[in-house]
Amino acid sequence: MIRVANYNRLSIARATDNGLYLTDGEGNEVLLPNRYVPEKYAIGDPMEVFVYTDSEDRQVATTERPKIIEGEIAALQAVGFNYHGTFLDWGLPKDLFVPKRNQQAPMLVGEWYVVTLYVDRVTGRAVGTSKLNKIINNDEITVRPKEEVDILVAVRKPKGYRVVINDRHWGMLYDNQIFTEVKLGMRMKAYVRKIADDHRIDVSLQQEGFDQVKIAADEILKMLDEADGVLPVGDKSSPDEVRLLTGMSKKIFKRAVGFLMSRGVVESGDLSVKRIATEK
Incomplete structure (x- = not known):
């Protein structure tokens, strides 16, 4: 069985002027167009491909990797529309269609939307929907603070x-x-x-408490190793300078440097941090 909107492990059945026909071994075949055909291949070779339907509703295979497959959730950008719905960029030549009936709110070109993908039972096409209240909600919370x-x-x-x-x-x-x-x-x-x-x-994006400081300290050591032992930020550097160079808030940066100083690993100046020893 060849599954639309999914990755399929198939084998090369035959070569044609239009590309390779791949088979699932059960009598089902799908075309892999020439632009996706590898330079070297042999009949019978296995291939993992993604299968979707083209503009004429024919199944077609690709070696490209879409931004979403059946059952997944992704944030995609609207790139076009017609009377019946909106088209989203999912990384393939044919955009993902979201019918008006599947839109939680009217979609606007250029905006991003959280959608899931399913295969329409009647047409066999991959279709998107932004009506996700049954999937994404905060009715029963399943996470905890610090998780x-x-x-x-x-x-x-x-x-x-x-x-x-x-x-x-x-x-x-x-x-x-x-x-x-x-x-x-x-x-x-x-x-x-x-x-x-x-x-x-x-x-x-950062852990709270000591774990966060230890992780930040490890990151600073890695950056020092890559910068010949000196980072050009210190106590009097601005928060923006610290964030731009390290990706950390100045508060976390100072706590992490303080932790490393207490271990005798670095020394800190007004505008720099210098490694003075290997970590103890």
């Missing part, structure tokens, strides 16, 4: 980003908790900061 979680960066807000936590809950990542590059659609590790009485969840 490490997976987040999907979903929507830009005035004070930060709305994120999806573990593909189950909505949360907020505020700008003052961001000390590294964050982009819409990214998946990242984060930590639960707070769960409010109304089930709103705040997350951070």
Whole structure:
């Protein structure tokens, strides 16, 4: 069986002018167009490909990797529309279609939306939907404060980003908790900061407490090793300078440097940190 909107492990059945036909060994075949055909191959060789339907609803295989497959959740950007719905960029030549009936709110070109993907039973096409209330909600919270979680960066807000936590809950990542590059659609590790009485969840990209300091200290040592033992930031460097160079808040940076100084590993000046010994 060849599954649309999924990766399939198939084998090369035959070569044609249009590309390779791949088989599942059960009599089902799908075309891998010439632009995806490897330079070297032999009949019978296995291949892992993604299968979707083209503009004429024919199954087609690709070696490209889409941003979402059946059953997954992703943040995708709207790139076009027609009377019947909106098209999202999912990393393949044919955009992912989201019918109007599947839109939680009308989709606008250029904006990002959290969607899941399913295969329409009637047409056999991959279809998106942003109606996710049964999948993503904060009715019954399954995470705890300080827990490490997976987040999907979903929507830009005035004070930060709305994120999806573990593909189950909505949360907020505020700008003052961001000390590294964050982009819409990214998946990242984060930590639960707070769960409010109304089930709103705040997350951070850094751990709180001593664990966070130890992790930051390890990162500083790595940066020192890569910079010949000297970092050009110190006690009197601005928070922006520290964040730009290290990806940390100045508060965490100072605590981590203090921890390393207490171990006799570094010395700190107004505008630099220098490694003076290997870690004890």
